[in-house]
Amino acid sequence: MTRYSKGETSTAKMQERLAKSASLINKVINISAAVDSKSRIGSLDVLAGKRGVSFKTALSWSDEDLEVTSCSYNTSQEPYNIESSNQLKLVLAKYNELILAPPKQHTPPKITQRSQADEIVDLKSQCKYLKNALAEVYRAYKQLEERTDEQTRQDLRYQQVLKSHTKALNKAYLTLVKP
Numbered sequence: 001m002t003r004y005s006k007g008e009t010s011t012a013k014m015q016e017r018l019a020k021s022a023s024l025i026n027k028v029i030n031i032s033a034a035v036d037s038k039s040r041i042g043s044l045d046v047l048a049g050k051r052g053v054s055f056k057t058a059l060s061w062s063d064e065d066l067e068v069t070s071c072s073y074n075t076s077q078e079p080y081n082i083e084s085s086n087q088l089k090l091v092l093a094k095y096n097e098l099i100l101a102p103p104k105q106h107t108p109p110k111i112t113q114r115s116q117a118d119e120i121v122d123l124k125s126q127c128k129y130l131k132n133a134l135a136e137v138y139r140a141y142k143q144l145e146e147r148t149d150e151q152t153r154q155d156l157r158y159q160q161v162l163k164s165h166t167k168a169l170n171k172a173y174l175t176l177v178k179p
Contacts (some may be wrong), residue, residue, distance in 0.1 A: 023069040024084040052096030
């Protein structure tokens, strides 16, 4: 004999149903609060695509801090959840408008001839520094190439030479990759 007769629902299932309904209402409340304050919800933004957050994505969204759990589309379309589901669709449309709105255009500051000249001087000094660094690396490579042959590559001396070069270049994070 079964524990429940036909049409009866266990208390655990009823509590689960109420929890999902409450979660659906919490989703509406949290998203509408974010729209009203023009803020964003980080855990929901992670799920957003190019066109914003879809309805099914919002249903699968869960966040323990906001007391929101995921539910299926079918659960949202149950007669006791249909009103909350429709409200979620409306609030989600407003939220998507908020997150997809183009950011305010920031006009770049006008560049004067003096600032252009300063920028040119900075770029030239950076180019000179990079050329010197490249020459140093090439010199170290050529020196390394002269010191090593096929038999020494398997030796520990090769690693010592590499370490000395990395110390010279202040790049101690280089290591030997064995074939």
